[in-house]
Amino acid sequence: MKIAFHGRNFNDAARPFIESMFSELAKRNIEIQLSKTFREFLDQSGVIHHSTLVYDSPDELFNPRLLVSMGGDGTLLETISHIGPKQIPTIGINVGRLGFLATVPPERINDMIGALEQGQFKIDERSLVSIESNVDLFNGINFGLNDFTITKTETSSMITVHTYLNEEFLNSYWADGLIVSTPTGSTGYSLSCGGPVLVPHSQNFIITPISPHNLNVRPLVVEDNAVIRCEIKSRSNNFLVSLDARSTIADESTQITVRKAPFSARLIKMLDDSFLNTLRNKLSWGLDMRN
Incomplete structure (x- = not known):
């Protein structure tokens, strides 16, 4: 069996x-x-x-059976960007903090190895968001597991995001920005901005405004086969775009279309790993915080 690893400091x-x-x-x-x-x-x-084999780009991966991410959720998002259309199954060892995606604790690593060799695991297919633009914003890695975000730059005032859903005008968001989240990303940035939590296999996107000027503008859940097009206006003539942990500054001439990627992320989960358990544990649901 061949296994590839990506990680950060621990x-x-x-x-x-x-x-x-x-x-x-x-x-x-x-x-x-x-x-x-x-x-x-x-x-x-x-x-x-005990390793002499190294990869510096996705093309150099040696066709592993799986790829292990060692870090937190941010590391796993970075690991997914190494895989892309190859759809190599990925598992996350949580030597970071939160661990919504990287769910294997360090003390269970050897149990994980045994389960992987014996085939005692499940594959969790997760949808990805994909970006199309008239300029190369993310060095060809134009997909993400969590979300795509448009925000104002540090020195700019509120931006306006003219948004179209399947080429029908949806809304002009006067806000600090806009998030298009996958179900996986629903527990991330979107949640902190008032978005709903979606179970992982919901076939939806969430469009969540960031600090909207009009308080009656709320997050919207749409089908994930929708095409979302954005035109951005800013007093500074530029804005920040982010795809998971990767970000860059774009100008007003940038045309952006968001849709579901034609491939998915394949997350390996241990048989006792449950999204609902993770949700309760990480968000402290059902606990009386007064005691």
């Missing part, structure tokens, strides 16, 4: 579990490949990993 508490994992993989003769940045971090940290 705290000292996770280090024994990471070292044990690489040792266990070596014992099982599992071939591994590391992303260049993760390999550099491991070498600087003195972590023994």
Whole structure:
């Protein structure tokens, strides 16, 4: 079995579990490949990993059976950007903070390895948002698992986002910005701006305004086969666009269309991993915070 890894730095508490994992993989003769940045971090940290194979771009991946993300949810989003249309199954080890997507705790890593070898897991297909533009905004990686966001720059005032749904005018959002979220991203930025939580396999997008000038403008749930087109006006003549963790500044001549990507992200989940359990645990639902 071949496994590729991408990750970021982790705290000292996770280090024994990471070292044990690489040792266990070596014992099982599992071939591994590391992303260049993760390999550099491991070498600087003195972590023994038994790997000589490195990839610096998605084209250099050695056709692994799966890709492991080591970090938090942001790391997993970054890992998904390495895969794209290849749809390599991905699992997240949570050595970060929240862990909505990266749900395997460090102390269960060896259990995870055994489950993967024995096929005791499930594949969770997640829809992606895709961006089309008249300029290359994200270096060809024009898809995201969580959301696409248009926001004002730090020095600009409120922007106006003229929005069309399937070429029919929807609304002109006078706001700090606008979020188009997938069901996976519904528990992220959109939620903090008043958007609803969607279960992962809902076939929808959420259009969520950020601090709208008109308080009666609310988040809107639309079908995910809809095509959303945006024209942006700003006093500074520019604005910020973000696709998951990647962002860049664009000017008013930029034309943006948002739609569902033609491929999906395939997240590996352990058999006892439940979205509803994660929702209750991470958002503290059902707990009396007064006690």
